[in-house]
Amino acid sequence: MRALHRIEQVQRLLEDQxxxxxxxxxxxxxxxxxxxxDVFDSEQAHVAIITRQDCILHTDTRYVTAMRExxxxxxxxxxxxxxxxxVEFIAHMLKELKLVTGRVAIDETMPLSLYRKYSDAMPNARFKERSDDILKLRAVKDADEIVLMKRAQAIASEAFMETLEDLQPGMSERDASIMLEFNMKRLGASELAFANIVASGPNGAKPHAIPSERQFEQGDFIVFDFGARVGGYCSDTTRTVCIGGASEEQIRVYEAVRRANEWVAANIKPGVTGAQMHTLAESELAKAGFxxxxxxxxxxxxxxDIHELPLLSPTNKEALVAGNVVTDEPGIYLPGEMGVRIEDCGVVTETGFESFCDITHELMVIE
Incomplete structure (x- = not known):
């Protein structure tokens, strides 16, 4: 019962703090x-209170039947x-649980207006602002979570390869994005992990470009960033492909990104920090002149969520641990010219890094 294990983690956190x-x-x-x-959607319609003995989830009539099942x-x-x-529910529960003056953790993302309502309704409660407590627990995945993420990756990878079969000059970024979305859902994704990025030619220099009506041209690099969601869990992949032949400069850029991606993957392991991995990628790109x-x-x-902890960023000085699932996604962006990004998502193991993605790192050329 994975829920019991996770509740026990939170209850240990309560004791420790x-x-x-x-x-x-x-x-x-x-x-x-x-x-x-298949219960939670995008609506903020629920709140839970967890004590060292109790787990109580408040919802409304739209969700109650499914939740009780x-x-x-x-x-x-x-x-x-x-x-x-x-606010009324939490105040009622603190009274019922005899925690009116208790030490109660709230997340720092709670809106100020809501916090004021909490304070007014529960003046004797000792609210303690916490940062990312549950996110940090979520950062270490269990075997069930890994299975779902691998399944999501398999669907996304197959959908991408099918999409490439129909790619051709004259097709728009938007049409390619729609085709990729359809393929992922047809193959079993419940939804997209995030909105697809399909960015061709100079649009590739915009890391989070929105698919446009720009049509693919001979010689374009096209950046595809995509993910499927399965069982509530995401995949995340980026590949850059070429329409027609690539120039020497395009190949130089591509190979620099590829080397950075593969060098990082070879060095990820428990004990290294997110900052060290980011610096490793940056230094590899700098060696190539970028x-x-x-x-x-x-x-x-x-x-x-598609963005969780841990971060492989200059600010993260914390060591990675086995069970972390992270992306390795170096890129080079040359405004007005092109962009290249190669991204793999995988799990930190006891000895290294296991990528979930089996799509080649070789430059794929669409003839």
């Missing part, structure tokens, strides 16, 4: 804690669908 309860509001955190599949399977969560608003041409962090964690 001398807290009586934690309030959880983010849907991604709630999904991770409950394991309730899932809760019955797990036998851990109490589901409350009273007509109380969030210093300061990446402009973004090397990578990020992936899981229920």
């Amino acid at each position: 001398v807290l009586d309860a934690i309030i959880v509001r983010a849907n991604s955190d709630l999904f991770w804690l409950t394991g309730f599949e 899932k809760a019955h399977e797990e036998g851990i969560w109490q589901i409350d669908a009273s007509r109380e608003r969030e 210093e300061h041409k990446m402009g973004h962090s090397l990578g990020h964690g992936v899981g229920i």
Whole structure:
């Protein structure tokens, strides 16, 4: 029962930090804690309170039937669908649990206006602002999560390769994005992990370009950044392909990115920091003459959300641990000319890095 294991992690956190309860509001955190599949959507309609003994989830009538069915399977969560608003519910629960003056953790992302309502309704509670407590627990994936992410990656990879078969000059970025989305969903993705990026020619120099009506031309590099969602978990991949033959300069740029990606992958292991991996990629690009041409962090964690902890960035001095799932995505961006990015998502193992993606790093040329 994965939910029980995760609840126990949170309850140990309460003990370690001398807290009586934690309030959880983010849907991604709630999904991770409950394991309730096909229940949570984009609406912020739920709040949970976890103590050292109790797990109570408040929702509304639109979700209560599905949640009670899932809760019955797990036998851990109490589901409350009273007509109380969030603040009223939490105040009621603190009173019922005899924690009116308790030390209660709240996430720092809580809106100020909502925090003021909490404070007014529960003046004796000792609210403690916490940062990323559950996100840090989520950063280490278990075997079930890895299975789902590998499944999502397999679907995304197959869909991408099918999309390339129909790629041709004159097709627009938008049409290619729609085709890739259709292929992922047809092959079993519940939804996209994020909006596809399809950026051709000079648009490739915009790392988060939105697919446009620009049509592919001979000699274009095309950056595809895409991911599928399966069982609530994401994949994340980027490949850069070429329409027709690539110039010597394009190949030089591509090979620099490829070397940086593969050098990082060879060095990721428990104990190295996100900052060290970012610096490694930057130094490899600089050796090829592309210093300061990446402009973004090397990578990020992936899981229920497409961007999670840990970060492979200059600011992350914390060591990676086995079970972290991260992206390795160096890039070079030359405004007005081209962009190249190669991204693999994989898990940090006891001895190194296992990529989930089997799509070649060789430059794929669409004739």
